[in-house]
Amino acid sequence: VPVNAGGGRLIVSNGTFNATTQLRVGFSGEGLLEVTGGTVTTPQIFLGQNESSVAGTVPTIRQTGGLIEATTTSSGLGVKVADNATRTCRLELDGGVFRARRFFGAAGTAKLSANGGTVRPIAAAADFIYDFDEAKLGEKGLTVDAAYVCTVAQNFTDADDAKGKGLLRLAGSAEKTLTGAGSTVSRIEIAGGTAKIQPATASA
DSSP states (O other), rough: OOOOTOOOEESSSSSSEEEEOOOOEEESSSSEOOOOOOOOEEOOOOEESEEEEEEETTOOOEEEESEEEEEOTTEEETTEEEEEOOOOOEEEEESSSSEESSSESSSSSEEEEESSSEEESSSSSSEEOOSSSSEEOOOOOOOEEEEOOOOOOOOOEETTTTTTTOOEEEEESSSSOOOOOOOOOEEEOOOSEEEESSSSSSOO
């Protein structure tokens, strides 16, 4: 299912939207998937897959509530952001729950922001979040709620309007490992399970 050219939008506030094979947001144009409630489910999601035919467009997934699920557990699949080298794409997680095998930036410019969103791995993942060109966290931050062992290799920083307040929250019963050696996010909260930080240094 493509959500694509000419400012195509899919807005979900209630009920369930099911794309049975894949969901492509901004396939050949801007594209917006906005989820404020309800459920979006699909095996895999591509954000900004093809070269833009509309100059300056920024394909975006914006979540403030509800549930998004990318259900495939296959290695190498999940939520792929900025799949084409010419694209700049945004994943904005400000509420709700987003479940996937992994979230990752690709050949283009991939931007992640979070201020109240929660991500959950659907299987053990040695590559759960990685390769975003920027990942900025607000005061409400990003919660990684893991029932499966996972590794987060992404570097996080505070959002521009949350200097000294950016939050990465680690929850759930499984072990979470952080390997983003360049992270400068101000706050890391351990709310459940075991957390490892590699390299094994931390300051407070």
